[in-house]
Amino acid sequence: MRSILYLIIGIFFGIVLFKSEAASWFRIYEMFQFKSFHMYGIIGSALVIGVIAIQIIKRFKVKSVYGEIITIPPKAKSFSRYMFGGVLFGLGWALAGACPGPIFVLAGAGYLPILVVLLASIFGTFIYGILKDKLPH
Amino acid sequence: MNAIFQPWPWYVSGPLIALVMIVLLLIGKNFGMSSNLRTMCTLCGADKAADFFKFDWKAQRWNLIVVVGVIIGGFIGANLLSETTAVAINPDVITDLNQKGFTSAGEAYLPELLYSTTVFSDIKNLSLLILGGFLVGFGARYAGGCTSGHAISGLSNLQLPSLIAVIGFFIGGIFMIHVIFPFLF
Numbered sequence: 001m002r003s004i005l006y007l008i009i010g011i012f013f014g015i016v017l018f019k020s021e022a023a024s025w026f027r028i029y030e031m032f033q034f035k036s037f038h039m040y041g042i043i044g045s046a047l048v049i050g051v052i053a054i055q056i057i058k059r060f061k062v063k064s065v066y067g068e069i070i071t072i073p074p075k076a077k078s079f080s081r082y083m084f085g086g087v088l089f090g091l092g093w094a095l096a097g098a099c100p101g102p103i104f105v106l107a108g109a110g111y112l113p114i115l116v117v118l119l120a121s122i123f124g125t126f127i128y129g130i131l132k133d134k135l136p137h
Numbered sequence: 138m139n140a141i142f143q144p145w146p147w148y149v150s151g152p153l154i155a156l157v158m159i160v161l162l163l164i165g166k167n168f169g170m171s172s173n174l175r176t177m178c179t180l181c182g183a184d185k186a187a188d189f190f191k192f193d194w195k196a197q198r199w200n201l202i203v204v205v206g207v208i209i210g211g212f213i214g215a216n217l218l219s220e221t222t223a224v225a226i227n228p229d230v231i232t233d234l235n236q237k238g239f240t241s242a243g244e245a246y247l248p249e250l251l252y253s254t255t256v257f258s259d260i261k262n263l264s265l266l267i268l269g270g271f272l273v274g275f276g277a278r279y280a281g282g283c284t285s286g287h288a289i290s291g292l293s294n295l296q297l298p299s300l301i302a303v304i305g306f307f308i309g310g311i312f313m314i315h316v317i318f319p320f321l322f
Binding site for chain 2 (some may be wrong): 002003004005006007008009010011012013014015016017018019021022023024025026027028029030031032033034035036037038039040041042043044045046047048049050051053054055057062064065066068069072073075076077078079081082083084085086087088089090091092093094095096097098099100101103104105106107109110111112113114116117118119120121122123124125126127128129130132135
């Protein structure tokens with residue numbers, strides 16, 4: 001039963017990513033050229049709603065539909081891992097024009113070459129796992 | 138009704154993405170796409186190569202189901218909910234991209250140069266896709282999240298680490314487009 005719910009959430013998210021054009025390489029390029037408000041509007045409006053919702057959840061100690069306390073694990077304090085990791089991610093995001101969500105969206109939309117990006121991103125994750133202890137965190 | 142078949146404006150799309158995050162929270166889950174790449178590594182046997190992949194992947198099964206949904210959603214969005222998939226980007230950007238050899242700018246969803254099947258016999262652009270994907274996977278795990286985990290979820294929770302990561306995303310992206318692209322295209 002819960003599996004159906006996860007599937008529906010995924011389908012909804014996939015449709016939104018495709019129809020918002022956030023999965024379009026062109027929109028990402030345009031965003032980094034600062035030539036359109038579109039992507040900033042998407043992220044910005046999601047954040048306004050997201051910040052308000054999470055504040056409400058925290059203030060009123062909202063429970064999940066299953067009665068559990070909603071917890072959002074805080075990210076560990078660090079600078080280097082977020083900055084270095086972030087810059088590397090950004091380089092890839094701009095080059096491939098897709099981040100992990102859109103990679104799956106585009107696979108479903110039928111763009112075969114995105115599978116190359118997907119396999120490379122899984123491989124990149126694997127190499128990170130191998131090198132993890134040698135990297136500054 | 139026709140509006141559904143047109144590209145969705147940012148003020149519809151953004152709140153709907155927030156809704157996905159909120160619904161996941163309300164069913165006790167945290168929004169994040171890139172962690173699935175780690176789960177996929179473990180499923181491929183990476184736990185034998187590094188401790189990082191030794192974790193209870195079954196606890197992440199729900200997120201893999203979300204991924205299956207996202208793939209189906211991509212199919213539905215492209216094939217059933219779109220009259221045209223051309224992305225109407227800024228005309229200045231179209232001119233700029235045409236000069237760089239991206240002839241499909243303004244007429245397609247993705248650039249033909251990188252995402253048509255001809256890329257499979259184009260060593261340079263195929264290498265760029267591999268490099269881009271590699272950096273996305275490596276960088277997302279190094280930073281502990283991607284656009285969904287940091288830019289949407291983490292920033293919504295007013296987390297400083299996520300702000301640092303998102304600033305990093307933009308430094309990397311701006312550097313790629315403004316400094317590296319002129320050498321590539």
